[in-house]
Amino acid sequence: MGCFKNEILKLLFNNSKQIIDDVIPLKHRTELKIINTSPVKRPDESKLLQNSSPFNEPFYIEWSEKDFYKIRVYNENLLPYNIYYNDHILNTLTEGNKEKVNEVFYISADEENYIPYSLKGLLPDSIRYQLNERKEEYEKKKNQANYAIEYSELEQQALIRLFGDEIPRGYHKDLNLVSMIKALIYLNDQGYDVNDAEANIHFTQKSAQLFPVYPPGGSKATSNGITVKCRSAKTGLLYLLASTWKELADSNTYLYILTGNKNSDCRLCKTRSEILDDKKADYQIFRIEASSNPDTIDSILDGKFDKSEIRLIIRVGESNAYKSIFEKIRRKEENDDSRNINLGDETID
Numbered sequence: 549m550g551c552f553k554n555e556i557l558k559l560l561f562n563n564s565k566q567i568i569d570d571v572i573p574l575k576h577r578t579e580l581k582i583i584n585t586s587p588v589k590r591p592d593e594s595k596l597l598q599n600s601s602p603f604n605e606p607f608y609i610e611w612s613e614k615d616f617y618k619i620r621v622y623n624e625n626l627l628p629y630n631i632y633y634n635d636h637i638l639n640t641l642t643e644g645n646k647e648k649v650n651e652v653f654y655i656s657a658d659e660e661n662y663i664p665y666s667l668k669g670l671l672p673d674s675i676r677y678q679l680n681e682r683k684e685e686y687e688k689k690k691n692q693a694n695y696a697i698e699y700s701e702l703e704q705q706a707l708i709r710l711f712g713d714e715i716p717r718g719y720h721k722d723l724n725l726v727s728m729i730k731a732l733i734y735l736n737d738q739g740y741d742v743n744d745a746e747a748n749i750h751f752t753q754k755s756a757q758l759f760p761v762y763p764p765g766g767s768k769a770t771s772n773g774i775t776v777k778c779r780s781a782k783t784g785l786l787y788l789l790a791s792t793w794k795e796l797a798d799s800n801t802y803l804y805i806l807t808g809n810k811n812s813d814c815r816l817c818k819t820r821s822e823i824l825d826d827k828k829a830d831y832q833i834f835r836i837e838a839s840s841n842p843d844t845i846d847s848i849l850d851g852k853f854d855k856s857e858i859r860l861i862i863r864v865g866e867s868n869a870y871k872s873i874f875e876k877i878r879r880k881e882e883n884d885d886s887r888n889i890n891l892g893d894e895t896i897d
Contacts, residue, residue, distance in 0.1 A: 552587050555638045591649045592628040599623050607686035618652045625658045702733050723780030724756040730811035731778045731804040739764030780806045781864045790858040796820050826863050833861040
């Protein structure tokens with residue numbers, strides 16, 4: 549906790565207290581009613597309450613035990629404490645990331661994503677395990693929802709118009725192909741001419757792209773057709789083949805990224821810089837499909853590896869699910885979402 553000798557002396561002098569040497573016999577010290585105490589650290593309950601908010605993740609909000617185990621998230625990364633000496637505030641400090649005060653569990657902002665693991669040692673193990681099971685069940689359902697396909701009436705009509713009763717096998721399961729239909733409606737709503745691209749979709753569906761698409765206000769005679777590659781990143785991760793990344797260097801090649809169920813839940817990126825719009829990322833992540841042997845590793849490090857086996861993994865959206873993969877953090881917890889690194893993988897290109 550540190551030495552507060554100078555602070556203690558100042559406090560005593562300011563309160564007209566006398567400092568007695570401990571060589572005085574015990575009977576005289578008793579007569580003088582000497583106070584013999586040490587500094588004590590206590591959580592600043594007032595500041596904790598004022599600068600925190602209830603933990604509100606769905607797996608916790610719907611938990612039957614939440615009223616017995618109240619969790620609040622402090623809005624900074626270190627918790628506030630007061631140093632008391634003889635019931636006087638001697639000093640303040642900030643440290644640590646978890647505390648229990650009056651049956652309320654406080655956690656620092658940077659540990660919120662790791663609840664309940666981050667409350668290890670405060671929550672009873674049986675309760676922590678129970679809450680963790682709820683979290684895992686919730687995340688499993690959420691991940692399944694990321695793959696759920698929902699079409700609007702306009703999108704259903706587009707499917708029928710394009711394929712009639714012969715929708716290609718797997719079309720409802722391949723999220724990148726689904727994103728093509730979403731992109732058709734979205735681009736049309738934004739003023740793009742997609743008539744020729746719609747007519748060509750039987751040929752371009754294998755590479756999950758639309759061509760030719762004409763920008764708003766232009767004419768087919770005076771403007772070049774744009775290629776719009778369509779990818780799904782509903783899980784929060786966008787996978788791109790190295791070859792696709794190279795193609796996106798062309799100013800006439802855009803990328804439509806589907807991030808939700810609605811066709812407007814998207815990003816239309818016209819440059820590669822717009823694709824990499826993740827200001828918080830400290831690392832760039834690549835996935836290489838390769839066997840585990842020294843020669844393969846050497847070829848990768850020497851830059852001689854087949855680039856067709858390389859995929860870029862780009863985080864999109866505001867989710868913290870992959871924080872420890874893309875950002876520098878103090879430590880990596882056991883419930884890190886790196887186990888979900890395959891989510892959102894594009895199946896064709």
